[in-house]
Amino acid sequence: MATATAGRVRTVTGAAVLTALVLVIAFGNPAYSDWAKDHPLNDAWGFFLKQLAWPTWSFSSDDSIRTILASDVKAILVVVLTGVFVSLMADPSPSRSARLFFSSWGAYVFAAAFAGLLAAFIQADASLRGAIDWAAGGGIYGLFVGWVLAIVVFASRH
Template sequence: MAIFTRARTATSSGTLAIIVLVLAFGNQAYTEWAARHAQGDNTWDLFLRTLAWPAWAFSGKDVLAHDLRALLLIIFVAAIIGVAANGVTAGAGAFFLGWFAVILGAALAAMLTAFLTRDASLYSAILAAANAAAYGLIVGWIVGIATSAGRKAAG
């Protein structure tokens, strides 16, 4: 029974982290702010711009695709962590699981929703998946820390 509790805690911690990231940094106010103010050629500005990738809004072009992409990102990350959480130990294993879940979940969400945009093509879907994987690489460590902390808390 303790195995299921640990997996559930790791999954909920990682899912909560990605929900917070998407809601806090994917909203229209933050994405517009990042587009105006985080344009330097340094690591911090790159991080701030990348945080805005799962942009969601209530209006604009391709709004359905972007909103669905943000929702699928949360769903895929939760599913990947949930499926694999029992197979990893606390610490580094849970950290890398959370990080990998964001890389893969973002790439899958971007590839699937790229076909809903006006300029849909296989090339644009693969390019969207590559950009999304970069989001996971740069931001996914936050979910990795949350997943690892959740795994340790239940252990």
């Protein structure tokens, strides 16, 4: 599962976790999330830009502490669960390139949906319906953003 290159060891899981972390930090931050809300673009590119902000995180907000904590936990869980699911699903062998791409993408979909499902129960006024909504949002995020992670994972192996 590891490839030695220039004195370093790269793994599929490491590349996936690093990519997920960059995506969550870069696009889940309050500045980008606020920009995405304030600039609704009514085309496919605008939809994609809005999806990038799904795992929102914040250190201060007008929301309740539980809601802030739930959002932060959701962002953390996306990164952690990406590592878990990629390590379980991805086949890093060179002869399985297409499998690596699609399993990494699928792992990100599962990680985001599961993170939404788990984190939804932390927020104030938690409900099963709210958890399903958060899981659905995570699934949509993973479907439309996960290909970015899959490309990075695929490229890290070649």
